[in-house]
Amino acid sequence: MAATSKLDLYDLLLLKEIRAARSVTGAVSQVGLSQPAISIRLGHLRQHFGDPLFVRTSGGLMATPFLDSLMGDIEHAIKLLNPEESSRRAFDPATSTRRFRLGLSHIAQMVMLPEVLGQLKSLGPSLQLDSIDLDGATASLLESGQLDLAVGYTFELHNGFFQQRLFAENYSCIVRRDHPRIGDALTKKQFHDEEHLALIAPATGHSLLDKVLEERGVQRRIAARVSSYLGLEQILVSTDLLAVVPSRLARMLAYGERIKILGLPFPSPTYEVRQYWHERYHYDSGNSWLRKLIFESFTNLPPVFTKLVGAAQPL
Template sequence: MSIANFDLNLLRVFDAMMREQHVTRAAERLFLTQSAVSNALSRLRTAFHDELFVRRPEGMVPTPRALELESPVRAALLDIEQALAPTAFDPATSEWTFRLVANDYFSTVVMPPLITRLRQDAPGVDLRLLPHVDQPRALLDTHRADFAFGSLDPVEARFGSVDLLTEDFLCLMRPDHPLSQGKLTPERFATADHLLVSPSGHGDGVLDRDLARLGLSRRVVLTINQFAAAPAVVAASDLVVTLLRRVAERFAAEAGLITRPAPFKREPMPIRLVWHQRLARHPAHDWFRDTIREVTAAL
């Protein structure tokens, strides 16, 4: 295929189809008609000699060839976008959408002050949160996300990062829970019934590894994938949940619960903002990184 005979606008359609995997939604993203996207998809199939997207009950599923093309096409579009972008970003007048991979720690702790700041300083900026389920690096690599937020470790050389917060752990429980009185030792902690918040659904957490090093284990009665459900469950039961400090303190204040320090000595956990190095000099992204740093510095 010669680039001289290829309509580069088709790459925008390909990228939209990869993101949406649905013709109508891709058309809405591009502000085109559905027939225009269908026509462009037909031309793409001819150009690449591949179906690229196959209709399935769950949507238009990319073929192996489309998956191979996803990262280089998105990188090329990003390079063009950066070349055409202004040399400065004016938050007061610019329209921009940032895609951020984050769990509900971000939604609970960072989002309230961040959205207040965005509405004041950058009314044209939108934020789209993507689920944080064991794939932030893949989403950054394929440019489906601009940033990832969390305790991401290690940070490989192809990524940039900044540490925003550090967190330790608190146990959250009812005020009349047996563990609310007396010294909370690892042995007493292990005898309790526990609630585990695991966004990925995995059945153990870092504290289980701490217990194992002491020759102890705990019973996890209930595993959930969102922090927000924890306060109601703990308030209505004898379960104990161990959460990052800022989340636990917020839930304790809102739900009338109490906190106790987790009975383990461990280094504070760093919470990071991570991005692909390809975006390291983008003016809009520079502004967003600075804004997140300023917001989290006040927490």
């Protein structure tokens, strides 16, 4: 190993963030240096250690085995040297400029994200938030620190993850208010005969809907499938399609008074919404603060009932 220069905290942060982002560009916002400055510093680090440290692959820059062997010591040194990383330093939302990264389904983005953003604006005017779709990479993003938290249904998680229950959710059926064949109640025959719009969302609780309906012998005539419900209201008011959606989303869409909510003609499937984080960040003061905020905002929300049709009822 060539001892050409001494290392400082920025060098350690640089190695950590490039390894997490798998690119020099992705590390820019985290270490506060420009891309050219990072490239120059990385060159010095390669000379210092006598190792490439990162190699370019189809998946981005990957750490060499030598750098991987150092990461435990690097993480420990960062926590000792960097007040922002220290778990013993209290997180102050009023002064922090931290950018949180929250994994949410499209439905959670519509139902939960406005409340979270409102809370952040009130408690931490300079805090920032990125909302990232849930997918098959969610677990690895939590582990690497590219996600602070994920909120949704149970993921395929291995050892090393924490989870916390927030609330239970059920389903309702929604149609356009002036649907020509469906009035203020939905029969089993109508549910079977009418055409449906369905959501393809493999990393969310909604992915269980088809399985549960099949187990109960309930069939739908799926006319169209979409990967997001972000344009759901406009689709329904322009067609005669039915959609089975989480009840809190149904209530939100009904506020526009173009959609009406109908109880399902059979017992509604239910699922639990939880928040998840990796043990690496369990003692991180900022992560802990965000978890507490979300828990206190959404824990044990009362169930949403769909007995009434017409003006939306409070959630």
